[in-house]
Amino acid sequence: MRTFEAINKKKFPEPRPKLCKHCGSQFFPRTTFQSWCSSECGYEIAKKKKAKKDKEQKSKDRKELKEMKIETHSKEFKADFQRDVNRLARLIDSHFELTTCIDCDKPFGKQTDAAHFHSRSGNSSLRWNLHNLHSAASHCNQFSDKHKQGYEVGLSKRYGPEYSKYVIDELPLIYKRIEVSNKQIYEKLALVRSLIRNFNTFELQNPIHARNLFNILIGIYTNNFK
Ligand SMILES: [Zn+2]
Ligand SMILES: [Zn+2]
Numbered sequence: 001m002r003t004f005e006a007i008n009k010k011k012f013p014e015p016r017p018k019l020c021k022h023c024g025s026q027f028f029p030r031t032t033f034q035s036w037c038s039s040e041c042g043y044e045i046a047k048k049k050k051a052k053k054d055k056e057q058k059s060k061d062r063k064e065l066k067e068m069k070i071e072t073h074s075k076e077f078k079a080d081f082q083r084d085v086n087r088l089a090r091l092i093d094s095h096f097e098l099t100t101c102i103d104c105d106k107p108f109g110k111q112t113d114a115a116h117f118h119s120r121s122g123n124s125s126l127r128w129n130l131h132n133l134h135s136a137a138s139h140c141n142q143f144s145d146k147h148k149q150g151y152e153v154g155l156s157k158r159y160g161p162e163y164s165k166y167v168i169d170e171l172p173l174i175y176k177r178i179e180v181s182n183k184q185i186y187e188k189l190a191l192v193r194s195l196i197r198n199f200n201t202f203e204l205q206n207p208i209h210a211r212n213l214f215n216i217l218i219g220i221y222t223n224n225f226k
Pocket of ligand 2: 104106141
């Protein structure tokens with residue numbers, strides 16, 4: 001039976017009590033979206049909302065500023081990253097007491113470089129690959145015209161022909177192209193620095209295992225020499 005009251009009730013339902021979003025006390029809202037019991041609580045809620053929005057805007061601004069900084073200084077970050085990856089390669093070799101040049105098998109002399117087999121200009125996709133970086137006397141690395149020849153012999157002599165083949169022939173095929181953004185370089189720079197700082201905490205079996213491990217941790221080259 002549809003009484004007048006029943007119809008009226010449907011049209012104008014009795015207000016249901018709600019809990020105030022600010023103070024938690026019960027109240028009867030005048031509109032469906034009202035979530036505050038009093039104008040004071042309404043004001044507090046609005047204030048909180050604004051603070052949240054301001055905070056979001058601030059963090060957005062900060063993020064944009066950081067991204068701008070990364071783009072502006074990307075060249076420096078790239079150079080720093082290369083320098084620290086080179087440092088890591090030299091650390092590995094000195095950790096395993098490799099005291100001779102990969103090119104000429106003589107003691108390093110005054111200065112040691114982490115020498116690229118595939119040059120940075122020749123095959124830039126391997127520029128940060130630790131398998132492509134072995135310690136050499138600076139003189140051999142920078143001035144010797146027999147550099148590449150000696151390097152090839154050195155790899156084979158030290159680690160066997162399989163490894164030499166891996167570095168010389170296989171790596172360039174595996175990594176024809178790599179894509180690393182400026183932001184990733186920036187993040188990986190911090191990462192490689194922490195790897196260097198904590199170098200002594202890693203359990204390294206041999207120079208090849210160490211190169212596999214750190215390559216993977218840096219996250220650009222994930223292919224292992226087995
Ligand atoms: Zn309230
Ligand atoms: Zn040498």
